[in-house]
Amino acid sequence: MSKRRAHVVLIHVAVIALTALAAATSPLAELYAQTYPTDSVVDGAEELEAALADAELTWEFDSEHLTENERSQLTATIVYDTEPTGGGVEVKVAFANDASLTPATPGQFQISWVTAPRQRLDQGNARPGGGFELSWIWDVVPRASGDLRLLLEIQPVVLVDGDVLGGFLEKVNTPVPVGVNVHPNRLAFDEVLAAAMSDLDVDVPREVTKGERVDVVATLPLPNPADALDISISVQTGTGSAPARIEDRGQVQPVVTNGRLIHSWVITAVADGLLSLVFTVSVTAPTGDQTLEDSVLATRSIAVTKSLGERSLDFFIVLGTILGVIGAAAAIADRFFGLRGKVRTWWTRRRGGSPPPAPAEP
Numbered sequence: 001m002s003k004r005r006a007h008v009v010l011i012h013v014a015v016i017a018l019t020a021l022a023a024a025t026s027p028l029a030e031l032y033a034q035t036y037p038t039d040s041v042v043d044g045a046e047e048l049e050a051a052l053a054d055a056e057l058t059w060e061f062d063s064e065h066l067t068e069n070e071r072s073q074l075t076a077t078i079v080y081d082t083e084p085t086g087g088g089v090e091v092k093v094a095f096a097n098d099a100s101l102t103p104a105t106p107g108q109f110q111i112s113w114v115t116a117p118r119q120r121l122d123q124g125n126a127r128p129g130g131g132f133e134l135s136w137i138w139d140v141v142p143r144a145s146g147d148l149r150l151l152l153e154i155q156p157v158v159l160v161d162g163d164v165l166g167g168f169l170e171k172v173n174t175p176v177p178v179g180v181n182v183h184p185n186r187l188a189f190d191e192v193l194a195a196a197m198s199d200l201d202v203d204v205p206r207e208v209t210k211g212e213r214v215d216v217v218a219t220l221p222l223p224n225p226a227d228a229l230d231i232s233i234s235v236q237t238g239t240g241s242a243p244a245r246i247e248d249r250g251q252v253q254p255v256v257t258n259g260r261l262i263h264s265w266v267i268t269a270v271a272d273g274l275l276s277l278v279f280t281v282s283v284t285a286p287t288g289d290q291t292l293e294d295s296v297l298a299t300r301s302i303a304v305t306k307s308l309g310e311r312s313l314d315f316f317i318v319l320g321t322i323l324g325v326i327g328a329a330a331a332i333a334d335r336f337f338g339l340r341g342k343v344r345t346w347w348t349r350r351r352g353g354s355p356p357p358a359p360a361e362p
Contacts, residue, residue, distance in 0.1 A: 069288030082131025094156035238276035
């Protein structure tokens with residue numbers, strides 16, 4: 001038996017089996033009998049069309065609103081062997097059908113199969129109002145927010161001589177619009193970061209004395225709600241800053257009061273100069289199966305002056321220096337005027353005269 005003849009025999013066996021199956025579901029008998037046509041279908045467009053049937057495609061998610069990084073399930077269903085309801089998209093189906101679901105823009109969704117990609121019409125379930133339905137299910141995790149789209153395709157599969165007939169059937173490619181709601185924690189996360197950049201209030205003095213203990217308070221207004229977020233405020237000295245001791249004021253975590261996050265410290269400058277304090281607002285938000293993390297920095301500067309004792313000591317050091325300079329200048333002047341008198345005496349004697357009288361004392 002030739003290879004071609006063997007294909008024809010196998011096809012006839014498949015048609016007989018399908019026809020027997022269709023006997024139990026008579027409304028599909030004609031479609032099942034035409035599912036796997038003989039090789040003559042290649043030359044007959046009408047016979048190819050007879051291998052297809054009309055169906056209505058609908059889809060729905062298991063949750064009313066999709067959220068970023070939250071898993072949902074999408075179910076695509078075809079209803080066939082009945083009048084369309086008008087609530088879906090008309091598609092062509094065969095005995096076997098492949099389905100696919102892809103992001104319109106790569107990377108915007110993570111998609112995985114729950115059911116098999118290829119399903120047959122004899123796997124469908126009878127509907128109470130008549131006809132049958134067949135469904136495909138995917139797990140869908142949005143990885144972006146905004147107005148996103150998925151592309152849902154139902155591709156009829158027709159076999160001729162045991163091979164899938166390709167190139168003759170157009171894909172049914174229906175864009176499914178999916179509006180993805182940004183996760184509520186993401187909204188609060190963004191609002192806290194924005195508040196940290198513009199509304200963080202840090203109460204610090206302009207000037208302190210070395211060794212002086214001062215209270216520093218940071219206050220951050222919070223969006224409502226922000227209970228699911230982990231927010232902290234920390235402070236440390238910046239690069240090139242005068243050194244200081246920083247102590248939490250009776251608390252490790254900030255306190256939330258009247259919609260505000262408050263954290264306070266006691267700071268003691270241990271050297272004079274410019275004290276640079278860097279405040280860090282850290283925000284962590286769970287969003288489904290991922291965690292958002294970010295931080296905002298704010299810098300405040302305090303002039304640190306010397307203590308009273310150091311300033312007094314400096315005063316006396318400066319005064320002593322000034323007095324020393326004055327004394328040295330007087331000694332130089334005295335030596336200068338004494339030397340001047342000796343020169344005059346020597347000059348007068350050399351000329352044989354008497355020296356002029358000395359200048360009167362002041």
